[in-house]
Amino acid sequence: MSLSYPTVAVIGGGASGILAALTAAEVPGRRVLLLEKQQRIGRKLLATGNGRCNLSNWNALPAAYFGTDAAFAAPALEAFSPLDVHRFFSHLGLLTVTEDSGRIYPLSDSSNSVLDVLRFALDRAGVDVRCSFPVDSICRSGSAFSLTGGSETLTADAVILACGGAAGAKLGGSSDGYRLAAQLGHRRTALHPSLTRIRTAPEYPRALKGIRVQAKLRLARQDETLAAADGEVQFTETGISGPAGFDLSRAAAFGGDGLTLHLQLLPYDEAAVRSLVCEKIAAFPALEASELFTGMLHNRLGRIVVKAAGIPPTLPLSSLSEAQITAAVSRCCDFYLPVLGVDGFDAAQVTAGGLQTDEFSPETLESRLVPGFFACGEVLDIDGPCGGYNLQWAWASGVLAGRLGA
Numbered sequence: 204m205s206l207s208y209p210t211v212a213v214i215g216g217g218a219s220g221i222l223a224a225l226t227a228a229e230v231p232g233r234r235v236l237l238l239e240k241q242q243r244i245g246r247k248l249l250a251t252g253n254g255r256c257n258l259s260n261w262n263a264l265p266a267a268y269f270g271t272d273a274a275f276a277a278p279a280l281e282a283f284s285p286l287d288v289h290r291f292f293s294h295l296g297l298l299t300v301t302e303d304s305g306r307i308y309p310l311s312d313s314s315n316s317v318l319d320v321l322r323f324a325l326d327r328a329g330v331d332v333r334c335s336f337p338v339d340s341i342c343r344s345g346s347a348f349s350l351t352g353g354s355e356t357l358t359a360d361a362v363i364l365a366c367g368g369a370a371g372a373k374l375g376g377s378s379d380g381y382r383l384a385a386q387l388g389h390r391r392t393a394l395h396p397s398l399t400r401i402r403t404a405p406e407y408p409r410a411l412k413g414i415r416v417q418a419k420l421r422l423a424r425q426d427e428t429l430a431a432a433d434g435e436v437q438f439t440e441t442g443i444s445g446p447a448g449f450d451l452s453r454a455a456a457f458g459g460d461g462l463t464l465h466l467q468l469l470p471y472d473e474a475a476v477r478s479l480v481c482e483k484i485a486a487f488p489a490l491e492a493s494e495l496f497t498g499m500l501h502n503r504l505g506r507i508v509v510k511a512a513g514i515p516p517t518l519p520l521s522s523l524s525e526a527q528i529t530a531a532v533s534r535c536c537d538f539y540l541p542v543l544g545v546d547g548f549d550a551a552q553v554t555a556g557g558l559q560t561d562e563f564s565p566e567t568l569e570s571r572l573v574p575g576f577f578a579c580g581e582v583l584d585i586d587g588p589c590g591g592y593n594l595q596w597a598w599a600s601g602v603l604a605g606r607l608g609a
Contacts, residue, residue: 208575208607212236212350212359214338214383216244217375218594219580219601220365221321226605227363228328235330236357238350240337240375245318247367247374251552251594252306256314259288259598260591261305267592269453270585271392275560276596279568279579283599291598295320306591341383343573361575363604368554368581369394376548380582381558387573390559392584395456396551398449398593403442403464403540407507411438414501415445419467422451422458422542429462430454436466442540449589452545453555462542468500468508468535477532484528488521495520495531508534553593557584568604579604 209232213224216239224237237244251257263285265277289307292299297320298310309316325332340351341362350357366380381391415437422430434447442448443464455462469476483495490497493516496505509516512530514523523531548554558578562571568583570576579600587593 206230206232207609208233208359208361210234210236210359211361211363211607212238212348212357213363213365213605214238214341214350215365215367215380215580215582216241216332216334217365217367217580218245218248218597219367219604220363221245221325222598222601223363223365223577223579223605224330225321225324225328226602227607228330229605235328236359237325237330237332238336238338238352238357239332239334240379242334244332244334245321247371247376248318248594249314250371250374251314252308252591254314255308255312256317257591257594258292258299258307258309258317259285259595260307261285261301262590263587263592263595268585268587268596269555270557270560270583272560273585275563275565275583276585276600278565279599279603280596283602285595287602288595288598292317292320295324304590338379338383341386343387343576346575348575361577361607363607364576364578364582365580365601365604366582368557369548370396370399370551370554370581372549376554380578384558384578384582387570387576389562389570389572392556392559394548394554394556395453396545396548396553397453397456397555397586398552398589399452399456399550400439400444400546401442401448401452401455401464402543402545404543405441407511407538407540408438408442409440410507411504412440414438414504416466416468416501416504417470418447419470420447420451421465421467422454423463423465424458424461429458441546442543446589449552452551453586455542456545456555458542464540464542466538466540468504468538471536473532473536476535477528480528480532484520484523488519490520492516492518492520492523492527495523496535500535508538511538552589553586554581555586557582557586560584567606567608568600569608577604577607
């Protein structure tokens, strides 16, 4: 790597910004400034994976990502793969563990461990970390850039924008990156919250609040399936949460009105569920109908399925008609909920949408409009599903941008 940019300013001290700064600092003699508006770096990183920090996923391949041009992500993801992430953190002394799903976590189960080794690496690399420095404006001044924060103005030969997206405002999410890029002539797409809770008609979710279930999910508009997922669902007072629900939230945010969420509550087809139900009726004919799914589903969920099927809860199982049995089985295999929308950016983990990727080179992440200006991470119109994919994009794009086209 050459010293083509003697001074590099990285705006944003999150995952992508930290990796961009560390990569840029690999060139001897280069000065790297890491500018973070909050009092400390990595606050959003600390919250990922419910505080466990889902570092990456061995399945985080380019085909898994979204965006107006999702293929834009491929060069970065290929340049710094999940294996590279694993090796990188191993070299920093971080022990990791992989779950069956392919998710990679620190062995300590604590995101603090991840941030600590990154802070040590920044210090060792000589990166000048400046917290409480919100960049208010950026402009091109000759062959350099001027960045103003409060009463102070800094000059850099190259700038890497790593501000993140609008999601998670309490952890520092904002529209700063889009605003700063706009000052240099860049545009963004429409923004939507992603990896957030889906709001549904509340009658049944409200009664199921707190219950977790493994289910197959399908988001549909009438007979058209818009998205599908398989995994853990958690019912909330206003709808559903959990990894599988989060994976459908992007499609729900983009999908508009008239959507329905369908949950298959048992891992069997209708014929198998009907057989189980009939065995239960034959074995316990005196039980009330409300207990039809006891032993198969969470007790509260089983009772709600019976209620949703329109069956009187106190009716003896022996008195259930064929139509009522069919209705109960059908509701268990397709527990459908009308979708009202999704929670907003404050509750979302990721922003879907961002800076238009056709204005950046996918091979270098350098602006096609302004030489020496790079962008990485969530600020760009690239996002992934739940399970370490978005941090993988942050690390990979940060590394690629930090190479500064070299």
